[in-house]
Amino acid sequence: MSETKAWEVDTCRGHYNNVSCVMFHPQDKSIRVWDLAKRVCLHTFRRDDDRFWVMAAHPTLNLFAAGHDSGMMVFKLERERPAYALNGNLLYYVKERFLRRLDLTKNKDVAIMQLRTTGRMTPPYSLAYNPAENSVLVTTRNTNTDNSCYDLYQVPKEESAGETTTPTEAAESKRAGGFTAVWVARNRFAVMDKHHQVTIKNLQNEITKKVAIPSNVDEIYYAGTGMLLLRDPENMSMFDIQQKRIMGTARVAKCRYVVWNNNLSIAAMLCKHNITILNRKMERLCSFTETSRVKSGAWDDSGVFIYTTSNHIKYALTNGDTGIIRTLDLPVYITRVQGTSVYCLDREPSPRVMTIDPTEYKFKLALVQRKYDEVLQMVRGAKLVGQSIIAYLQKKGYPEVALHFVKDERTRFLLALECGNVDVALEAAKALDDKACWEKLAEHALMHGNHPVVEYCFQQTKNYDKLSFLYLITGNLAKLKRMMKINEIRKDYEGWYTNALYLGDASERVRVLKSLGRTQLALLTAKTHGLEQEVESLASSCDIEVQVAPDATLLQPPVPVYSSGDAPWPALTKAKGFFDAAPSGSGASKTTTSAAIFGDEEDVVATAGDGWGEDSDEEVTAAAAAAGGNGSGYYVPPPRAPPPSQGWSQRSQLAIDHVIAGSFESAARLLHQQVGVVNFEPYRALFLASYSHSRTSFPGAVGLPSLLAYPARNWRAAAQKDQLPVLGLTLRSCMDKLKEASQLTTVAKFTEAVAEFQAVLLCAPLLAVDTRQEVTEAQNLVRICKEYLVGIQMELQRKTLGKTSPEDIKRSLEMAAYFTHSDLQPGHQILTLRTAVNLAFKLKNYKMAMSFGRRLLNLGPRPEVAQTIRKVLQASEKNPVDAIEVQYDEHNPFNICAMSYVPIYRGKPEVTCPLCGASYLPEYAGKLCRVCTVAEIGKDCIGMRVSQLQFR
Template sequence: GYSEIALHFIKDERTRFELSLECGNVEAALASAKELNDDGCWIKLAAHALDHGNVQVVEVCHQRVKNLDKLTFLYLITGDLEKVKKMQKVADMRGDYGSLYQTSLLIDDATEQIKVLKASGKFVLAYLTAKNHGLDEEAQSIAESCEISPEVLAKLPATSGPLKPSQPISSQPHGNWPLLNVSKSVFDRFFATYEANNAKNTQFDDDEDGEDATGAWGDDDDNNFVDAPTGSGTFYTEDNLYGVEGDEEDGGWGMDPELQIDEDIGRELVSGLQSTGFTMPSSEANPLEIWARNSPLPADHITAGSFETAMQLLNRQIGVVNFAPLKPLFLSLYQSSQSYLVANSSLPSQAFAIRRNPEETNRSQIRPINVHDFQSLLAKLKEGYRLFNANKPIEATEVFSNLLHSIPLLVAESRSDAEEAQQMIQICREYILGLNIDRARRETPTSDPEGLKRALELAAYFTHCQLDPKHSIITINLAMTLNFKNKNFVTASLFSRRLLELGPNPKLSTQAKQIQQVSERTPRDEVSINYDQYNPFVVCAKSLVPIYQGSPSVQCGYCKASYLPEYKDQLCTICELSQIGLNGTGLKLN
C-alpha cells in the first residue's frame, strides 16, 4: 500500500516504474521507461496508459517498440486519418505489402490497393478492385498488360460497388480521455515546495564581494552547492519550517537543548493525508446488484442474474431441492429484465435494466420488471380449467404444473394478489392430485377383482379433491356411474346424494335421482372398497391411499401435499420441486 508515497523515496528506476503503474501515475512511469528504455516496459506502459485513456503515451510507447500495426489501429480508432496515411507511407518505405494493403483499405485508397495487388501478382484481384471503384480505364489497362483472357473475365462475379470504411464522427483527432482533477496529497505538496525552494537556494550569488573561496573549482557550472548559512542567517523552506537561529555557544548550528516535541505532529500529518489525499470517485452501482442486494424476493434475484442466491432463497423459504423444472423460467425472467441497444457491428450491444417502478428515485427501492405477473397466472389457471373440462388430463396436468412452478417467481403488486397466489397453490395441488388419481384409475386393469376394487377406490378418492364445483360434479358423476355399473348400490347412492347437493343440470339431476331410487331398493355393494366418506381424510400423493384424520403424515414444504411418513425426505410428486417434510420460512411474494 501507499505506493504513491513510496514513489517519492525510491531511486531505483525499475522499482519506480512498477510503483508508478501501481498507483496510476502514467507520467512518472513514462519518465522511468525512458531511463530504462526496455521493450518490455514500453509494452507494459502502453497497456496501462490505454486503461487510463492517455492516448499520447500509448502512441509514444508503440513508436518506441516499432509496433506499427497497433500504432495504425490506435490512429484509426481515435479518428486521426492523417496519421493513418503517414503509416501508409511508412509501410511503403519498408516494403511491407501486407501493412500497406491493410492501411489502404482503412483509408479507402483504391490506387494504392491496385498497386499492391499488381506488385503481389494478384492481377485478377487488382482488376476487380479497379472495377469496384469505377476505374474502368485502369481495369482495362490491367486486363491488357497482364493478359487476362476474356474467358477468365467472363467468369468473374459482377461488381456491386466499393466497400467503404466507416468515417470518424469528428474530423478532429481525439486527445487523451478527460480525467477528474485530483488534489495533491500532503507529500506531493511538501516535496514540490521543498524542491522549488531548494532550487532557489542552490543558485550561486554572482554579486557577492571578495574572492571565491573555491578557487578554480568554482568554474564548474555542473556543481551546485548550497552556501552554509551563517550564524545569523536562516535556511528557508516551506513556511520557514526549518528556521535555524544563530547561536554563539552552539557554533552557529542553532541546536536548541530545550526543543519542545509536539506529539500531535504525526497525527496531524496522517489526518491531513487522509483528508486531502487522493480519493477514488465512487462508481454508480450496477442496477442488477441493487436488485439482488435489496430484495427478499427470489424473482428479483433471478432477474438480476444472481441464480445462486435465488436458489438459496427458494430452498430456505419453501424447501426447493429440484431446480431443473425452474430452469426455463429462470432464463425467461433474466432475459426479459434487460433491453439491448444494438450499436456498431464491431461493438457489443448496450444493456439497459428495465424497472417496474420507473418513478422511484430512491435507489434502494428500485426493482426490476417481472413478466410473471398475477394476470398471467390467472390466464394459465383459466387454460387449465378449460383443458380439465375438455377431458384432456395430460395437457391440463402440464398447465397446472407450469402454474405451480411459476408462482414462486411471482412479484405480487399487493397483499391481496399475494394471498390469491397462495390460494392458487392449493388449487393447483388439488387438480394435479386429482388428475394423478384419475390417470392411475385409467391405467388400472379391471379384469380381475383386485384391479376393479382399486379402480373404484380411486374414483371415490377423486371426489374428495377440492375442485371447482362444476368440476366436482364431473368427478362425483364418474364415481356414481362406475359404482352403479359394478352393482355397488350403497356407494352409488352416497354419490348420487352428493351430486344432487351441487345442483347439476336437469339431465344429470334426473339420472342421479333414478340411481338413488334403484340403489335404495337394493341396498348392497358387490365390491367392498376401502372408502369411508364419513371419516375425514386426505389422499397420500405418492401411494394414493387415504390418510384418515389423526393418522401421522408429512407435507411438502411448498404445495402442502400430504404423504405417509415413509415418504419423508423424498421429492414431492405434485410440485416436483420441494422435499417432503422439509419446512421453510414461507414463500415471499411481495
C-alpha cells in the same frame, strides 16, 4: 374377621359388577381410587373392551401398573409437575398447599400464604404471577372439566409475609370455574371456561369483555400485554385481544407449554416429544424431536434454550443445533438459567441448583454469531475436545477452526484438505507417511496449482510416470531430462522412451530401441529423423532395407512458452480469514526477515549511486510544471458504477429478484429455504426466461456498442437506489395459465392439463406482489393446482388398472371415490361424481352410489343429468348395500396421499410438501414430491414468500 365370626366395618359402594377380590380388581372394566377417610371415589380409569385383573404399585415412584385382557397400562394418580412462576430473582411455587417464595440470589425460601383447598386435594395445575398488582392466579384442573377452577390471590407484602412462621389459615381468594387463567394486562386476566370460551376479567373477578375465538381452540397461553397464544389440535396462533384477530399462525401440533425469552421476542413450544422455536411473528426458526419426554425449559441470558427431558439437561440454538449438557437421575423442572447455574424444582417439589458446563453451546453460539475472538479464546483454552466438535465444525463449514486444536495427525490431514490448507496437510502427511495420504494430497495440491507439493508427493510414492507428465505440463525440461536419466538407470525402457518423446529427443529414442534389440525400429527412427551416423552404424547389422515414408512429417512437442520453475501456479488473491492469521505472527516474521536482508528503505535510497539517474528529477519536475501549470487541469475519470442489477439481490428477499439480477445461486438458496426445492432442473427455463427480461438494449452513437437500460417496476415511488426490476411473470399471467389448464381438464386432456398445472405451480414461488390480498391469491393459486394435480394424477393412475382382477376393480372404485373429495370447481366436481356414481352402480355398491348421487344433485347439474341420477337413486334405494367392501369413509375427513393414493384420515400422522402442500404418509418423508416434482417431502421450511410484506 376371625375363624368363628365376621362383621362389617365399612362399605365402599360404586362398582356395578362382580368384585372378585379387593386385592386385585372387579370385572366392570374400570379402576377406582377411593378416599378411605371420606369413603368417596377420587379417580376412575376405564377401558371399554378390557377387564382389569391385577395391579401393583412402584416401590419408590408415583406409578401404578395394571394388567387387563389385552395387555397392561402404567399410570399416575396425581400430577407431579409443580406449579411455579418466575419474576426476576423471585421464584413463586406451590408446595403442600402453601405458596412459597424463593429468592434465587439469597437462597431464602419462605412460605408466604396458605392456599384454599379444592374438594379432592387436586394439586394446582399452573401459577401466574402479576408483579404490578402483586397477585397470583392459581389454576386447578380435574379430570372432570366441570370441576376445574382458578383462584385469584393478593400476595402479602414481604414485610408482612411470615419468614420464620408458617401461615396457619388459608388466604382469602376469588374463585370461579375455569379451565385456564392467564394475565393479559396490569389489572386484567383472561379465563377459558369448560366450553372453551374466553372472557376478560378484572381484579374484582368481574367480566369486562367476552372475546370471540375459533371454536376449535382448546388452550390459551400468555403472550405479552394484550396478546394471547391460542392452541388448536394442529396450530398455534397469535391473537390480539384489542383487534380481535389472529396476527399469525404456525403449525405446531399438541403444544403443552410455552416458554418466552426475556424480551418476549422468541418462544419455545414444548410438546410431548418435540420442541418448536418461533419468533413473535409466528415464523418457525427451528424444530427438533426428542426420544424421551420433554419436561421443562428456560432461556439463557445469551439466547440459548436450556431444556430437560426425562433423563437429560440439553441445549438448543435457534438455528436448530442441539446437544446434551448432562444426565439426570430424576426429572427436574428448570426455572432459571444463569451462567453455570441451573435453578430447578424436583417433584417434591424442592428447589435445587445444578452446575453445568456451558462451554460447548457458547462455542457454537459464538460461531453462529461470528464472534470469532471468543471462538479463538475457547480454542486456545483447549476446553473443547472430541470427535463430535470436530464433526460439528466440518458440518458447519469451519474446518480451519478445528485445525487449531486437533492433535491427531490423520484428522488434521483431512481437515487441512477440506479447508484447502496444503501446507498443513503436507506436514501431517510427512508425519503419517502413508501412500494413500500422499496420493490424496497430490490430487488436492494439483487442484490448487501447487505443483511443487505434487512433485514431492509423486516422489514419495515413486510414481515416475505421473512425475514425468507433471514436468511436461509445467515446462520443466531440465527435470524431465533428469527423469529420463533415472529411468535409464532403473532400466525402465517404457518410461525412458516416453520421456524421450516428451523431450523430442530422437537420438535418445534410437538408444532406447537399440538397448531393447529393436534394431529395425532404431534404424527406421534414425533414418526418419536424419541421424546419418546412427544410420551408418545400424545399417550394417540390419539385413532388411528400411524405407521411409515420403510424406512423413516431424512430430515435435511444443516448446514451453513459460516455465514456472519451482513456484506454484499463480492463484487469485484471497483475504485471510480470522483464523488464518490468528495462531502465530508469521506475517511479522516474514517482514522482519526481508528487512534484515535488504536493510531499511531509507538506507537503500540514501546509499544509491549515480547510476540510478537521480540527477534527472529536476528536469522532469520542471517539464511537468510547464505542461500542467498549477495542476488544476488534471482530470481523473470517475470509477465505473456497478449496474443496477447488482443491488437488486441485496435489496430484496424475493427469489424472482435474485433470478432477474442473474444471481441464480442465491435464488436457488432462497427457494430451498422457503419452499424446500431440491430439484432445480425444471427451473432452468424459467430462470433463463426471467433473466432475459432484466434489461433492454438500444443503439447509441455510431461505432459504439449498444447501451443497456434496466426497467424498474417501482420507478414512480422509489429512488433509483431502491428500485427493483420489472417482472415478466405476473399473477395475472399465472391466472390465465390456470384457466387454460382448467379448460384442458374439462375436455379430459389430462396429460396436457397436468403439465399446465405443474407449470403454474413452479411459477408461484417466483411471483412478486404488493398487497396482502394478492399474497392470499397466490397461496390460493398453489392450493388449486395441488388439488387438481393430485386428483388428475390419481385418475390417470386409475385408468391404467385392469378391469378383470377383483383387486384392480376394488382399487379403481376406491380411487374414483377419493377423487370426489378433491376441492375442484363445481363443474369438474360434477364430472368426478358422475364417474363415481356410474362405477359404483355398475359394481353393485348401491349405498356408495346413493351417496355420490345425492352429492351430485346438490351441485345443480343439467336437467338430463339430474334425471339420470334420480333413476340411479331409485334403483339403488331398493337394495342399499355395497357388494364390494372398500377402504373409504365419506364421513371422516381425510387427505389423499399423493404417492400411494390412500386416505390419510384426520388425526393420523402425515407429512406435506413445503411448496404445494400435498399430503403424504410419513414413510415418504425426504423423497421428491410427485405433484410439484421439485420439493422435498416433509422438509421444514419458512413458507412461500412472494411479497416484501411477508418479511415485516
